[in-house]
Amino acid sequence: MSLLRPLRAHDLFTYNNVNLDTWTETYQLRFYLSYLVQWPDLQFIQTAPVSCLLEGSSEDSSAANGNRTRGVPTSFFAGLGNGAAPDAPRPTESSSYIPRMSAAAAASSHGESDAVSAQLLPPQNPRVMGYVIGKAEGKNKELHGHVTAITVAPEYRRLGLAQGLMRLLEDVSSQVYDAYFVDLFVRPSNMLAVKMYEGLGYSVFRKVIEYYHGGGANGEDEDGFDMRKAMARDTKRQTVRTNGRNYSVDPSNVYFEPVLRSNIS
Structure with missing residues (x-):
């Protein structure tokens, strides 16, 4: 059986089979480490079984x-x-x-x-099947969990791994941080990902102008979809909308103050 567990620092040396994918964003090492320090309960990884001879x-x-x-x-x-x-x-x-x-x-x-x-014989390093990294941010009704990156290795796709990883992050966001919603950003051109998120209950809340560097027509910057899913705390579903593709905002409007678990009353 595969193992779904919290992400650890040494896992960053074993995820090349995942991050070489075209759609996967790769960040500097200190970026991942900062997430592990601030939000260790919002980072998860799934690995394939290992064996010995x-x-x-x-x-x-x-x-x-x-x-x-x-x-x-x-x-x-x-x-x-x-x-x-x-x-x-x-x-x-x-x-x-x-x-x-x-x-x-x-x-x-x-x-x-x-x-x-x-x-x-010593076992091989577990092969990474996929992972998700996230954070908590925002104040009052903007308090939410954010999916910074979620990716599954090409050879393990269409197995429902992304759904399991997303569910874990949503549960922690809702139950630990008492978030109103969970959001993420995705390129509109990545239609498979947009469709997958919609299948998980997310909808486009707004379009962020030129959010992504490059990738647009003629090499221009590409807009980004800000997709949201309301959590249990948002009983009136005030943090989502049905016609979000018609709303456009500047990238400066999508940055929030980080929320640490130690600051939650």
Whole structure:
């Protein structure tokens, strides 16, 4: 199973497979660290399962001699068809794959005596499937959670990962910060993302003129959609509107004072 957990500083060295995507914004390291310091409860990451291989006995010689692919047992690829792992050798009966466990338990599970020396190979770094980073900002009825970045690796899309990440951030924004709404910015040209957010209950609240640097027609700056979703505190849904695409504002109107958890009464 994949693991959905809080984002940590060392995760910033493992997300290249996600951030190389065209639509994903990449910031300086200090930017991410500032979010981890100020809003650690609004940063989440989802990683793929990791595994270990057992080696150390003659019966596991094929695994020790390279019968593995990036820490994944070759038996995993059997029957997946062409393209699953074209360079992986065919699995053999002596190939050994077990979950992460102690060497003694591994030897016992193979029916070997305690005298047999077994060694677990160190697991590969967990492969990042996706992550979300956010913050809390605004005063009074403008108090809200903000999705600064959410992205899913291309190979893990259309699995509902973004919905799960967004739901976590929304829950923390509503229950911890008592926010009226959650908002985000998206390029209008990224129609797939706009449609996805609409499916999650977000709607365009306003259009921010030339919010994005570049990306527009003839290389000009591109406008941005400010999309919002009302939280439970906004019982009258005063923080959202149905015709937001007709409202345009200057970028200076979309900046708010940060809200830290320590300042919440």
